[in-house]
Amino acid sequence: MAVITDDFNRADANPAGGNWSTLSGYNVVQIISQKLCSSSSGGDSGAYWNAATPGANQFVQYTISALTAGLAATWGLILRLNDGVGTMYQAQHVPSIPRTQILKIITGTPTAISGEDTTPWQLNDVIYFEVNGTNLTLKRNGGTILTVSNGDITAAGSIGVRIPLFTGAAGSDSIDDFSGGDLGSTNLMAQICL
Numbered sequence: 001m002a003v004i005t006d007d008f009n010r011a012d013a014n015p016a017g018g019n020w021s022t023l024s025g026y027n028v029v030q031i032i033s034q035k036l037c038s039s040s041s042g043g044d045s046g047a048y049w050n051a052a053t054p055g056a057n058q059f060v061q062y063t064i065s066a067l068t069a070g071l072a073a074t075w076g077l078i079l080r081l082n083d084g085v086g087t088m089y090q091a092q093h094v095p096s097i098p099r100t101q102i103l104k105i106i107t108g109t110p111t112a113i114s115g116e117d118t119t120p121w122q123l124n125d126v127i128y129f130e131v132n133g134t135n136l137t138l139k140r141n142g143g144t145i146l147t148v149s150n151g152d153i154t155a156a157g158s159i160g161v162r163i164p165l166f167t168g169a170a171g172s173d174s175i176d177d178f179s180g181g182d183l184g185s186t187n188l189m190a191q192i193c194l
Helices: 188-193
Strands: 004-006 020-022 029-032 035-038 045-049 058-066 075-082 087-094 099-106 109-116 126-132 135-140 143-149 158-163 174-182
Touching (some): 029 045, 035 158, 075 126, 087 158, 099 135, 158 174
């Protein structure tokens, strides 16, 4: 399949609409000032790409375009999502700790399978997450943060994002330059992060 990309360079919209569907149990995402952000101050927002599903070996990445320092909410990237049953791999980060984890979420029950508390995610960071067979790798600006092997979720699924709730004005935490697809797809940003 072709690489999925979205630079959000279009009119403000709430919800974001288009090829984005809301992740079950999360608030909708919206577009403000050509960036994707949360629509809520009461909980994180999540969405997945609904126009195509990559094969089982897949990647997702985005650039952090606005970030509230010390935020206690969660950023995330999602692979092999089956939204109907709440199953996915999710790489997530809580800036206030700073804690980074890779989770397996099986029918809505999260289990951390790898983690560390030393690497902060910052403004303009490119965050990249891939699964290749049973190997999961999370990178920040091309440097590996976490890697782990887990074979509990093997089927192909959707790719998506999790964006923290906003604590000030809407858009205070946002992403830009989303991309994803089959691992090995031709993608300049993915090649930089590999």
